[in-house]
Amino acid sequence: MxxxxxxxxxxxxxxxxxxxxxxxxxxxxxxxxxxxxxxxxxxxxxxxxxxxxxxxxxxxxxxxxxxxxxxxxxxxxxxxxxxxxxxxxxxxxxxxxxxxxxxxxxxxxxxxxxxxxxxxxxxxQWPSYFDPAQKLKGIRLDMAEYRRPDPKTAPSRSKAAGLYMICTISKHAAEAKGYADALMLDWRGQVAEATGANVFFVKDGKIHTPKADCFLDGITRRTVIGLAKDRGLEVIERAIQPEELEGFEQCFLTGTAAEVTPVSEIGQYRFEVGEIAKTLMLDYNNAVQPKHAIAAE
Structure with missing residues (x-):
């Protein structure tokens, strides 16, 4: 940038x-x-x-x-x-x-x-939301203090400016401690998303992601779910408790700015930059390229 x-x-x-x-x-x-x-x-x-x-x-x-x-x-x-x-x-x-x-x-x-x-x-022009070198190794996330609100208290299905106030606070706090971003829970204490990207986890070859019932169901999120299913991967949208992070093997974020970004760490929990995350990163890169550009190669 x-x-x-x-x-x-x-x-x-x-x-x-x-x-x-x-x-x-x-x-x-x-x-x-x-x-x-x-x-x-x-x-x-x-x-x-x-x-x-x-x-x-x-x-x-x-x-x-x-x-x-x-x-x-x-x-x-x-x-x-x-x-x-x-x-x-x-x-x-x-x-x-x-x-x-x-x-x-x-x-x-x-x-x-x-x-x-x-x-x-x-x-x-904005080449990469996260540092490219760090992205390949997997970025590090802190745990955010603020939580995504109950949909009865905020218009969570809109991409509204006011909803990002707590995201800015949380990202600034994470960066001050040397992290790239922060993972936010929702008002129930369940895993929600990062400050500007949706989150996915991998365990035993299956992909798990929080149900988008109190945060934005990202266009990139839906695209990546489609790409995963095209490869025959099972995608489970469900409530995820924070203590489950210990059992997941891989983690990655999705978003227009983040694209597909592997995560190596969330607080005390560690993840590998595994094959599923790498494959979906490549599949997404291929999906966003114009068809005429692909045909010309």
Whole structure:
């Protein structure tokens, strides 16, 4: 990733239907999305000039907004087209794509039914979420203090900005202790996910993953489950207790940013970077490549 601050990158950002210079993509300090977290976003990746599962991401952006009680004033097709056009304008083949929608600044207070709904897309180069060398050896996770909330207390099925506050706190705390990330439990004390990625475990050739009933059912998560089943691997979605970590042989994370990342350690528990994790990492890398690029090889 570039060492240049994000607000000083070059290029353009699509904002409310227009392409504007990166430095000119600004909002007012009293924007409702800043004060009350009334914003939703997506994380996507482009590989070889094509954005992986773009429409699926855009549909989820719309659904997240619906859950938060607002409607994005641009259709799925319009946002898809804007993402593709902006990718070309930026001149990137491999890049990270960040669409976001939020309530504006007309009203200040918890109630903001009449605020304008804004939408923007930014694209930048982001090679790897975790250190590439460490990723091959398996990253180390701490145990997070905060837990994923009860769905009755937060809109857990949306990719809403406010849900990531405890993720930032937890990741910062883990990094301060030398870890790459943190594993979060849910409000029941069951294993949930990492701060920005879903988690999988392997035991006796079977893959186990927490049931996504209080956190985001990631698009990468679903993709990797499909890839595993294509190989005849059994995938069990269930409640996982933290004491079960001692019995698992392998562990890996999945997410748009994380892709498929093996884990070697979670607190006191150790895991091998085994064949199933390595195979799914390779299968995912192959799956995200554009079909025309594969055909050309």
């Amino acid at each position: 570039s060492s240049v601050p994000f607000d000083q990158l070059d290029g353009h950002i699509w904002m409310d239907g227009q392409f504007v210079r990166w430095a000119d993509a600004k909002i007012h300090v009293l924007t409702h999305g800043l004060h009350y977290a009334s914003g939703v976003f997506e994380g996507e990746r482009a590989y070889g000039g094509e954005i992986f599962k773009l429409t699926e991401h855009t549909e989820r952006l719309h659904e997240s907004a619906r859950i938060l009680g607002f409607t994005i004033p641009y259709s799925v097709a319009q946002i898809d087209d804007a993402c593709r056009e902006l990718l070309k304008m930026q001149g990137f083949r491999d890049a990270y794509v960040r669409p976001i929608a939020w309530r504006g600044s007309e009203q200040m207070g918890v109630s903001a039914q009449h605020n304008t709904i804004h939408c923007a897309i930014a694209i930048w």
